[in-house]
Amino acid sequence: MTDQTPQARLERAKEASRATAALTSADKARVLEAIALALLADAPRIIEANGRDISRGQQDGIGESLIDRLRLDEKRVAALTAAVREVAALPDPVGRVVGGHRMPNGVALEQVRVPFGVVGAIYEARPNVTVDIAALALRSGNAVVLRGGSAAHDSNAVLVDIMRAAVEGAGLTAEAIQTVDDFGRDGAKALMHGRGFIDVLIPRGSAGLIETVVTESTVPVIETGAGNVHIFLDETAPDDWARDIVVNAKVQRPSVCNAVETVLVHRQAAPRLVPLVASALESEGVAIHGDDMVVGLMSNVIPATEEDWETEYLSLDIAMKVVDSLDEALAHIRRYSTGHTESIITTDSRNAERFLAEVDSAVVMVNASTRFTDGGEFGFGAEVGISTQKLHARGPMGLSELTSTKWLARGSGQTRG
Template sequence: MSTAFAEIVVPSVVEDSPETRMRAAKEASRETARLTSDGKVRALHAIADALTAGSADIIAANARDLARGAAEGIGDALLDRLRLDEKRIAALADAVREVAALPDPVGRVVGGHRMPNGVALEQVRVPFGVVGAIYEARPNVTVDIAALALRSGNAVVLRGGSAARESNTVLVRVMRDALASAGVSSEAIQTVDDFGRAGATAMMHGRGLIDVLVPRGSASLIETVVTESTVPVIETGAGVVHIVLDESAPLDWSRDIVVNAKVQRPSVCNAVETVLVLRAAAQRVVPEVAAALLAQGVTIHGDEEIRRLVPAAVATTDEDWATEHMSLDLSMRVVGDLDEALAHIRRYSTGHTESIISTDALAIDRFLAEVDSAVVMANASTRFTDGGEFGFGAEVGISTQKLHARGPMGLAELTSTKWLARGAGQTRA
């Protein structure tokens, strides 16, 4: 508030903190919520262009992260996930343009009717407001999440992993400058990386400032966010995924689907971790499925019955059943019947994806009805649980909770709804 004495009053300095940044995002979210779809597309194209134009800066910052990572002895696989080069930055910019091309979920009328007294009710999609993301390692998540949040009319507060902190700092600066150049408040993209642990803590307790928090990363990161947050969280990702080979399982489907689900990309959440084989099918299918897996370099962790059929298998431990290996390791177990398979899944599944290979209609129906997971399949690879494969065009993550969103999340899952009621003086009788 300005007064006549404004110039001679020492202005109160607001200290920069996670809270002031979240507050700035909240304030900016009023603007992003009202952007037209065209306005959002322009902002995203500005970001995509700025990423390409800023490649040199981004790569220089990334090189510092890589050097620090190498000095700290993080593994080659992690270093590779951390690395940004011209080609990856171009792919990142293209991904932003793809998000810009998606239909805008905001403003869609999803329901409504006229009340008996004439009041017109309408339920419309609106942005959440401020989306928070806490994530690890890969710096491209910084850009992905910001683009998805903006496309759906939200402001975003980011907290990336410390391994990528120099890269993330530059990526955020480039995106903020691009927003400003497109006439949108740069405050719509915030990072709290520079506050370390305190930044994440402030987000998890940012009631009224963060409308929804999406953790992306390891099971322990997700567990921490879910347990500690007082703001609503969408739990994503952890996948201890099962395939059941039923008595009637065709051998070729069993082999092709298990190999595809394990080998095609072992480091992702929809890769299979455990194969349960009905005893009546074990002798018929296990040797050939195992041979195909071993030929692809898979280490099979088998129970005693599996090891009798597959001499190359190593012994399973109790821990194996609950482990998301993210590697070419696969647990296999023989079960007496479908009941035992379902009980195993109830105990160890993270509720992500399970698939049965079977030609028995009753077994398939029972499996689809009784397995309590986000995606339940028959005769298809678990690798299909994916926003792109489901036709959403982009993926915010895969929700393993039941509230709000379940399974692959698209742009609509980054929105809420509100009810509009238009009357002409109506009162309640």
């Protein structure tokens, strides 16, 4: 396909989007099943291509957490396939009537869900995103244009190739799935400036990638993922909840956006909770970056600087700060949060409700691990990403978030008086 321009791919996607929009729910399920079967059948080819990406990554020294995100083994290909089938089984949002009424003059108004048209995605290391987003886009009646990370280039090329062939085999045009990976930076640029061709663009990856896409794009963007996530241990936080939730939120999968990055501790509870929580974290290999109070309570604490409050570590590091009050915790979160997820651990219902009301994040929790902010956990099947903006979608996005609506008006000659 190297004889094409990125713009030609966008045009083909737009053209194909008329076909995907016309598919019935049963058609779409059939197309996704064809993709699932093809991925399973071609697992060795996927894993071989992924092996080349992994080797290149190791030579380039990209670090163990990135290698982990990049890796596809048999188990992960099977998980990918299962995710596609889960998406195929989800209720189809397209055609759902979401509103409507009869106007006083008799015109019947109906607001129905329709596909966006063409969904663009720009993402980094994880090649499973290639399949997840394509499946979600198709299930919701959209064509898709993908731009993956160069670290996963070989994996993504094979995945797209397999999916396009499967889609074509199922009777839909292969043009419904496009990649612009082979155009390097020009591919991303075409997506970001594809007005009239890309109906929504979803970046998934580092804060830097997202910032670039948001700033540079002239097409509508849904910001996703950057998570400088906070947990506030209130004065009344029970020992076990404080310890178990912080450890779970940091350690269970440190490389993802819903992992906690900063723990705030109420001053009255600090002598009780800081040693308890910090030592539990340390025994899991977590490095603690603490303010003076935390440094005073524990050995082995790295003194925190301003930068620590701003950092999304995505690693076995955590920042810890003692605050005088709920107000100070709220002010700290207001200043440093990326609006992804914050949780308070407390048994004081007034403080819980204030935290829920005043924290301006996509997901605000009481007494639960921030790791629950996830499309799967929320029951959406596979996940398009976690929106940290307020327009259109906020928090974990599922199928419905890949659709728009249109108004249908049925009259019998009515004019406006």
